[in-house]
Amino acid sequence: MTNYQGQYVFKKSDKTMLMWTEEGELSPDFTTISPPTADHEWQNNEWVLPKVVYLAQLAEAKSYLLHQLTDKADRFKAQILVGYSQAEIDSFYRQEREAREWKVNNQAKTPMLSQIVESRPEIPSLAVLVEKIIEKADTFSAVMGGIIGKKQAIETQIELAKNNEELTACEQEIEQWQLANH
Structure with a gap:
């Protein structure tokens, strides 16, 4: 089990960046992959440009x-x-x-x-x-x-x-x- 506590993560729905404070795995609503641009959206486990x-x-x-x-x-x-x-x-x-x-x-x-x-x-x-x-x-x-x-x-x-x-x-x-x- 990977511990993401203290790492920056991104909310998939709105690309908000925050530091993960909980110990352990990420919530499915977050990713450690930063969106390439503000226009990208999260789809099928990756950021894609509509x-x-x-x-x-x-x-x-x-x-x-x-x-x-x-x-x-x-x-x-x-x-x-x-x-x-x-x-x-x-x-x-x-x-x-x-x-x-x-x-x-x-x-x-x-x-x-x-x-x-x-x-x-x-x-x-x-x-x-x-x-x-x-x-x-x-x-x-x-x-x-x-x-x-x-x-x-x-x-x-x-x-x-x-x-x-x-x-x-x-x-x-x-x-x-x-x-x-x-």
Whole structure:
């Protein structure tokens, strides 16, 4: 017979901790096992997290990881765009559209590109600028496609995760994700 007198014990019904003062065995209403969290309940001789609490915690963890993932993808995009003003960034699609239209039909109007060539004497012709813009646009699209694809793949893993271990694997993947050379 084990004597629990002087040991801290926990009431199974409400997790109250107290020092056992009686000599001998514990009452069946008590255990020496401390509850891992305030949310755990005593069931079948162990502390368990109720499913509704577990699912709420899992949903909260997923939301947090999705936010972390989005932030990381945004930081990668910001790395790629370092050195460009917001005005330049805002004009990328217009520049690309004019460049691709001119490439198909060199009679197409190119008001923005024409002004860029006129303002930059180091660019010998509109044709040179068009090639440079298309090359940069294609490179940017490929890099962003890689970022978006990786983000979406991890996002799917997070959404499908059924337990904390799977979410931990997703978290590690986010932490280890690096931007490929661009």
